Amino acid sequence: MKITKKIVGFSVNKADSDTNIEATQAQPERADVIQMHETLKRPEKLIGSTYKLKVPSHVSGHAMYITINDIILNEGTEHELRRPFEVFINTKNLDHFQWIVALTLIMSAVFRKGGDVTFIVDELRSVFDPRGGYWNKGKYMPSIIAEIGEVIETHLIDIGMLKRDEVDPEQQKMIDAKKAELNAEAEASADAEPSGGEEAWQANASLCAKCNHKALVLRDGCQTCLNCGDSKCG
Numbered sequence: 362m363k364i365t366k367k368i369v370g371f372s373v374n375k376a377d378s379d380t381n382i383e384a385t386q387a388q389p390e391r392a393d394v395i396q397m398h399e400t401l402k403r404p405e406k407l408i409g410s411t412y413k414l415k416v417p418s419h420v421s422g423h424a425m426y427i428t429i430n431d432i433i434l435n436e437g438t439e440h441e442l443r444r445p446f447e448v449f450i451n452t453k454n455l456d457h458f459q460w461i462v463a464l465t466l467i468m469s470a471v472f473r474k475g476g477d478v479t480f481i482v483d484e485l486r487s488v489f490d491p492r493g494g495y496w497n498k499g500k501y502m503p504s505i506i507a508e509i510g511e512v513i514e515t516h517l518i519d520i521g522m523l524k525r526d527e528v529d530p531e532q533q534k535m536i537d538a539k540k541a542e543l544n545a546e547a548e549a550s551a552d553a554e555p556s557g558g559e560e561a562w563q564a565n566a567s568l569c570a571k572c573n574h575k576a577l578v579l580r581d582g583c584q585t586c587l588n589c590g591d592s593k594c595g
């Protein structure tokens with residue numbers, strides 16, 4: 362067989378088909394780059410972040426502390442990556458003990474498998490508590506699990522695995538103007554008191570189905586969300 366193209370990489374066929382697939386899929390120039398893998402040994406020391414989750418007292422009498430430990434892969438090289446390695450949740454509330462243990466074991470296992478683990482955020486966020494969710498700083502939380510999903514999302518944004526949803530600058534200007542207008546109106550009338558943690562403009566806002574914030578207001582005859590910018594009129 363005549364080779365007409367430049368050789369950019371090669372692999373040796375082995376009897377073991379699994380390792381063969383991996384060898385051919387690997388980028389030749391990245392062959393020595395360590396990727397997240399389930400057999401990766403846990404280093405003695407990992408860098409962690411702990412997030413405090415304060416759920417309303419009718420949901421849980423105690424705060425939860427979510428610790429996510431990250432591993433640094435290929436440290437000091439251009440392929441340096443920070444990836445979540447394990448997660449722990451601590452709470453004094455023993456009612457939640459068994460599902461928390463199960464959830465953190467499974468999440469940690471998914472983290473260690475590597476690949477795109479960001480799907481975990483959407484999976485957790487879609488969990489609804491049949492007894493009803495709760496409000497946290499003007500945002501509707503369908504369940505504690507959904508809020509744990511939010512924490513994981515925050516962390517993945519912090520370490521650069523996920524991008525924050527940004528509203529475009531023009532739309533943000535419109536949103537800020539509408540908030541200021543509604544805040545002024547609320548101050549003038551002073552009949553609608555915002556509840557704990559809410560801003561004045563939120564007093565008459567309803568729930569946005571897209572971002573779960575209590576931020577849907579009528580603007581020029583159109584339901585518009587002043588958090589994510591979603592609008593029924595496009």
Ligand SMILES: [Zn+2]
Nearest residue numbers: 569572586589
């Ligand atoms: Zn929204």
